[in-house]
Structures are given as C-alpha cells and as structure tokens.
Amino acid sequence: MNGAELVIKLLEMRGVEHIFGYPGGAIMPIYDALYQSKVKHYLCRHEQGGAFSAIGYARSSGKVGVCMATSGPGATNLITSLADALLDSVPLVAITGQVSQAVMGTDAFQEVDVLGLSLAVTKHSFMVKDVTELEHTLNEAFELAMSGRPGPVLVDIPKDVQLAEVQFKPRLVEDTETSQPEFLPAAALEQARLLIQNAKRPIAYIGGGVHMADAVAELHGFLAQSQMPSVTTLKAMGTVPPSNPYYLGMLGMHGTQAANLAVQQCDLLICLGARFDDRVTGKLAAFAPDAKVIHIDIDPAELHKLRRAECAMIGDLRQLLPAMSVPTHCQDWLKHCVSMKQQHGWRYDHPGERIFAPLMLKQLSERMPDNAVVCCDVGQHQMWVAQHMSFSHPRNHLSSGGLGTMGFGLPAAIGAQLARPKDTVLAVSGDGSFMMNVQELGTIKRFRLPVKIVIVDNQRLGMVKQWQELFFNERYSETDLSDNPDFVSLAAAFAIPGHSISRKDEVLPALEAMFTWPGPYLLHVRIDETDNVWPLVPPGAANQDMLTEKAQ
Amino acid sequence: MNHVLTIQTKNQPVVLERLLQVTRYRGFEVAGMEMKPLADFSGLLVTLSIVSDKPISLLTNQLNKLYDIEYLDCVESEQTQAKAGSMRA
Ligand SMILES: Cc1ncc(C[n+]2csc(CCOP(=O)(O)OP(=O)(O)O)c2C)c(N)n1
Numbered sequence: 001m002n003g004a005e006l007v008i009k010l011l012e013m014r015g016v017e018h019i020f021g022y023p024g025g026a027i028m029p030i031y032d033a034l035y036q037s038k039v040k041h042y043l044c045r046h047e048q049g050g051a052f053s054a055i056g057y058a059r060s061s062g063k064v065g066v067c068m069a070t071s072g073p074g075a076t077n078l079i080t081s082l083a084d085a086l087l088d089s090v091p092l093v094a095i096t097g098q099v100s101q102a103v104m105g106t107d108a109f110q111e112v113d114v115l116g117l118s119l120a121v122t123k124h125s126f127m128v129k130d131v132t133e134l135e136h137t138l139n140e141a142f143e144l145a146m147s148g149r150p151g152p153v154l155v156d157i158p159k160d161v162q163l164a165e166v167q168f169k170p171r172l173v174e175d176t177e178t179s180q181p182e183f184l185p186a187a188a189l190e191q192a193r194l195l196i197q198n199a200k201r202p203i204a205y206i207g208g209g210v211h212m213a214d215a216v217a218e219l220h221g222f223l224a225q226s227q228m229p230s231v232t233t234l235k236a237m238g239t240v241p242p243s244n245p246y247y248l249g250m251l252g253m254h255g256t257q258a259a260n261l262a263v264q265q266c267d268l269l270i271c272l273g274a275r276f277d278d279r280v281t282g283k284l285a286a287f288a289p290d291a292k293v294i295h296i297d298i299d300p301a302e303l304h305k306l307r308r309a310e311c312a313m314i315g316d317l318r319q320l321l322p323a324m325s326v327p328t329h330c331q332d333w334l335k336h337c338v339s340m341k342q343q344h345g346w347r348y349d350h351p352g353e354r355i356f357a358p359l360m361l362k363q364l365s366e367r368m369p370d371n372a373v374v375c376c377d378v379g380q381h382q383m384w385v386a387q388h389m390s391f392s393h394p395r396n397h398l399s400s401g402g403l404g405t406m407g408f409g410l411p412a413a414i415g416a417q418l419a420r421p422k423d424t425v426l427a428v429s430g431d432g433s434f435m436m437n438v439q440e441l442g443t444i445k446r447f448r449l450p451v452k453i454v455i456v457d458n459q460r461l462g463m464v465k466q467w468q469e470l471f472f473n474e475r476y477s478e479t480d481l482s483d484n485p486d487f488v489s490l491a492a493a494f495a496i497p498g499h500s501i502s503r504k505d506e507v508l509p510a511l512e513a514m515f516t517w518p519g520p521y522l523l524h525v526r527i528d529e530t531d532n533v534w535p536l537v538p539p540g541a542a543n544q545d546m547l548t549e550k551a552q
Numbered sequence: 553m554n555h556v557l558t559i560q561t562k563n564q565p566v567v568l569e570r571l572l573q574v575t576r577y578r579g580f581e582v583a584g585m586e587m588k589p590l591a592d593f594s595g596l597l598v599t600l601s602i603v604s605d606k607p608i609s610l611l612t613n614q615l616n617k618l619y620d621i622e623y624l625d626c627v628e629s630e631q632t633q634a635k636a637g638s639m640r641a
C-alpha cells in the first residue's frame with residue numbers, strides 16, 4: 001500500500017465515518033485512496049465551509065471532526081476555521097496535501113508554507129517527511145486533538161509521501177497510558193470547600209470546559225448539593241437546565257442583567273472551564289470586584305492568566321466537582337438572585353405588526369423538537385438566539401464564540417446534521433453571515449440534508465450598525481445590505497423550498513410549515529433594521545453598567 | 553524582570569519558530585538566544601533570555617504546552633537585568 005492508502009486505512013481503523021473536504025493536485029493520491037473506501041467523504045463547496053462542517057460535526061457529537069484540503073489555496077482556505085476551532089477548543093484534525101519534497105521550497109505551483117501558517121491557528125501541526133512516520137503522526141494528531149484542552153491539529157503530507165510504498169501491519173491499538181486515577185489536589189480542594197462553605201454570595205461561572213470534560217452530570221450534582229446560583233458563557237449555554245431556578249442565564253456583553261449583576265455582587269466566583277474572556281468580563285479590573293476566585297481548568301495556562309485565583313486547580317472536572325460539593329448557607333443571596341431574575345425578565349410585548357426577533361426566536365425555541373441542534377451565525381441574531389432560545393445540552397447550541405466567525409452557521413449545521421441524522425438541525429443566520437458561506441447550499445442539495453435555515457434579515461450588518469449608532473455618531477459606514485438577493489429564490493436555485501415572512505401573525509404558521517416539511521427548508525424572516533440587542537455592556541465599561549433599551 | 557529559559561526540544565525543524573512565535577504573541581521580548589543540538593542530535597537545547605514586566609509564568613505556561621518541548625526551566629537572572637539596565641541607561 002502507499003501512504004495515501006495508509007491515511008484512509010488509519011481513518012477507517014479509528015472509526016472515522018464522515019470527513020469533509022475538497023480535492024486538488026497535491027492531495028489527489030489521498031482522494032484516489034478514498035474512492036470506494038468505507039470513510040464517507042462530503043464534498044463541500046469551499047474548504048472553509050468543509051472545515052466548519054467538521055467543527056459542527058465535532059461540537060454536536062463530541063467526536064473528532066476531520067477535514068481535508070489540497071496544498072496552497074486549499075490549505076489557506078482552512079485557516080479561518082482552524083482559528084475558530086482553536087479559540088473554541090474544538091477537536092479537529094485537518095489533513096492537507098503538500099507539494100512533493102523534491103520541489104518544496106522552490107515556490108512550486110500551489111506551494112505555500114502551510115506548516116508556517118498553521119503555527120498561530122492550531123494546537124499543534126505536523127509535516128510528515130517520511131512515509132514510515134505517517135502512522136504514528138496521524139494517530140498522534142487524533143490523540144492530541146482530543147486530549148487535555150481539545151483543539152485543531154494539522155497534518156501536512158507531501159505528495160511523494162502519499163505515493164511512497166509502505167508496509168503496514170495492523171497493530172492492536174496500543175493503550176499508551178493506562179488511565180491512572182488522577183491525583184486530586186487535596187489541599188486546594190479543602191481550601192475550595194472552605195471558601196464555598198464560608199461564602200455568603202457564591203456563584204458558579206460555567207464555561208465550555210464543563211461539557212467538554214463530559215462533566216455535565218457532575219456539575220448538576222454540584223449545583224444541587226451546594227445550592228448556588230449559576231451563570232454560563234455563550235459556549236456553555238445548555239449546561240445548566242433552563243428550569244434550574246437559580247440559573248441566571250448568560251453573562252457578559254449581551255448577558256442577562258441578573259447574571260451580570262449577580263456576578264458583580266458575588267463574594268465567591270467559581271470559574272469552571274471558562275477563561276475570563278473580555279466579552280465576558282467587560283472591564284476586567286472591575287469584574288466581580290468583591291469576589292474571591294476558585295478557578296478550575298484543564299489548561300494550566302488559563303489559571304491566573306487574566307484574573308488571579310485564590311484557589312486554582314488543574315484537572316478533571318468529573319473528579320474535582322464531586323470533591324467540592326458542600327452545602328452553602330446563602331438563602332438570602334439565592335432569594336436576591338431569584339428576585340433579580342424576575343425583575344429583569346425578558347419582555348416580548350413588542351408593539352406593532354412587524355416581527356420582533358426575540359419573540360420569534362422564543363417561539364422557534366418552544367416549537368422545535370426536543371434535542372434539536374441550533375447552529376448560529378455571528379451578529380445580533382446570534383445574541384438573540386443565546387438570550388431567547390433554550391437548550392437542554394451545550395451540544396445543541398453551536399455558536400462561534402472565541403473567534404466570532406461570520407459564515408459559521410450554515411456549514412456547521414451540515415456537520416451537525418450528519419453527526420446526528422435523527423435530530424432536527426437548524427441554522428439561524430443573518431443576512432450578512434449567510435452570504436459568507438452560501439455556497440454550502442450546494443452541499444445541502446447534494447446530500448439532501450434536511451437542515452432548516454432561518455435567516456433573520458435586517459438588511460444590515462446589524463451588530464456593526466448597532467455600534468455605529470451607539471458609539472460612532474450614527475455614521476453608517478458600509479453596513480447596508482439592502483441589495484441582498486432574494487433569499488427564497490436563491491434557495492430555490494438549490495432545490496430548497498422556502499418562504500418569506502414579515503408580520504408577527506405569520507410566524508407560527510411559518511414555523512409549523514418549516515417543521516413539517518421533511519427536507520431542507522429556508523425561512524426568510526424580515527425584521528426592522530432599527531431593532532437592537534439589549535442589554536449591552538459598552539466597550540470598556542464594567543458589567544453592572546449595562547445599557548438597556550429603555551435607557552436609550 | 554529578566555529571565556533565562558532553558559528549553560530542551562524535540563528534533564523538529566519548526567520548533568524554533570514555534571518558540572519565538574509564542575513568545576512574541578504572548579507579548580514577551582527576546583533579549584538573547586542560543587541554540588545547539590543535543591549531543592545525540594535527538595533535539596535542541598535552547599536558551600532564551602526574556603525581558604518583561606509581566607509574570608514570566610504567562611509565557612512559561614504557554615511554552616510548556618507546546619508538543620515539541622520536552623523540558624523547560626526558568627531562572628530569574630540578575631545578569632540580564634544588569635545588562636538590560638545598562639543598555640537602557
Ligand atoms: C468573518 C467576519 N467578518 C466580519 C465580522 C464582524 N462582524 C461581526 S457581526 C457583523 C454583522 C453580521 O451581520 P448579519 O450576519 O446580518 O447579522 P446581524 O448582526 O445583522 O444579525 C460583522 C460584520 C465577523 N464577526 N466575522
């Protein structure tokens with residue numbers, strides 16, 4: 001067998017069923033080996049889309065996503081998605097073809113220094129220089145992508161390595177490390193328990209690390225035992241069931257007032273698998289100013305990076321959370337948090353006939369089947385989804401958090417639909433974001449994927465426009481999209497039926513029609529360009545200084 | 553504060569770029585660098601002199617995560633401090 005065949009063999013042996021990619025000269029041997037293999041390849045229409053599909057696949061299933069591209073332009077098209085996976089800690093393996101080593105370094109046709117490019121956007125990257133290293137390298141790439149803090153790993157394979165003959169003796173998959181019971185940091189745990197027991201106003205600040213550690217059940221146990229309020233990041237939405245009375249919602253720039261105020265008032269902040277991102281903290285020096293901090297993460301580099309923790313632990317939340325579960329004594333604080341939650345509840349009594357996106361999304365959320373996956377794009381509609389839709393698990397809400405990448409939603413939905421064929425998958429996009437990977441409608445058409453696309457159309461780059469309105473003297477520079485194509489006709493060109501609505505009374509029948517249609521569907525929802533996302537913590541402000549609609 | 557990092561790496565051609573990329577990106581300045589292969593050529597021994605006002609752990613924690621790095625030791629350095637001081641003067 002040759003190196004290319006070995007690549008596919010190894011994917012098969014690892015149980016990789018679905019991969020996403022786009023062929024080209026330097027990766028042709030691998031595409032040849034793929035022909036009639038057990039690994040099912042999904043041809044995307046742009047490598048960025050393919051890699052986002054792999055991310056959607058990974059995030060909705062908890063498995064590693066795999067994507068492939070050719071050298072040069074194929075590989076450079078992956079870069080944005082790799083960065084997205086890095087900032088959101090998504091396990092991804094990207095395989096790129098490279099020109100033959102004989103011409104490498106000569107500016108050969110479609111040669112780009114992909115290894116060099118990858119440094120800033122991957123957890124690690126490999127170049128395979130000899131076919132005898134291929135097996136080890138590829139296996140290592142999968143291990144690395146999943147282990148510790150997950151992330152994207154790139155494997156660049158020159159064409160001559162793909163074509164080189166190699167002996168392959170299938171080995172029993174070696175269990176390199178028999179997983180030893182983890183050493184628990186006894187002293188730190190004792191300190192954490194004391195901090196929790198003595199806290200008057202504790203709160204759990206929950207990040208994506210909790211579900212990535214598979215510690216959702218342990219978290220529920222911890223919250224039940226300790227009875228403390230909780231808030232989540234964008235990535236962790238769905239980790240705490242919305243029915244939990246002490247769950248206050250998302251914190252940060254567009255978080256709920258209750259979440260932000262409670263965090264600002266707390267005396268103990270328990271940060272679980274989160275990283276004090278600036279969209280979460282607002283003005284860092286004024287974030288949770290009276291709080292002691294317990295910080296637990298799998299990545300040692302996150303501890304004390306932005307905020308010093310009184311008690312910092314590196315480790316597996318599945319083991320640490322039960323060991324920290326002690327009762328708290330904070331009835332007054334709980335009451336206070338619940339009353340803030342009630343006082344600052346969302347209002348949906350928007351006047352007039354026009355569709356109010358928050359209400360429409362709430363209705364969508366209430367009507368979507370259990371366990372539906374919602375893949376979001378980036379902008380105002382993304383924040384409205386996080387605010388007004390409910391999720392029973394973080395794998396059901398895929399949103400580009402750390403990188404905030406427009407164009408994420410549609411291809412991510414493709415990956416999610418393939419990972420979870422029995423579940424309904426929705427792509428909620430904006431009129432700007434949708435156009436960034438609109439070519440992936442071709443992928444939906446080809447594979448007849450029953451993705452439901454909801455476009456929240458304000459004819460604007462709404463989030464940027466909102467900032468122009470608030471912070472740039474209403475100088476609306478380059479944010480008008482009123483000449484976008486007719487989205488329903490566009491979908492029709494890909495054999496995807498659709499419908500356009502602009503009045504409140506059309507919403508429920510339109511949702512009904514979309515959900516009863518068996519295949520892919522596009523619902524075009526026109527909203528007013530003047531609608532903005534509230535509340536909002538202005539840049540540089542502390543989180544208690546939220547702007548609200550009324551204050552405007 | 554000035555620090556000297558002694559780093560042993562795997563034998564990977566890209567490893568120097570990785571070290572320097574992380575150091576620059578995380579906002580630390582390289583004041584000196586030495587590199588030589590290990591006696592058996594199985595890797596490199598790199599000495600980096602770093603100048604920064606930030607806690608050095610912000611850098612060493614990131615470098616320690618690099619797959620190609622086998623070993624990292626960090627000492628505070630009077631000498632580089634004196635040197636840097638005299639350079640500034
Ligand atoms: C690739 C990319 N380019 C630019 C931006 C900056 N940006 C953030 S939100 C936004 C507007 C998004 O418009 P749309 O998708 O219509 O969403 P809306 O805010 O109108 O709901 C822009 C341009 C980005 N996040 N990603």
Ligand SMILES: [Mg+2]
Binds near residue numbers: 431432462
């Ligand atoms: Mg828009």
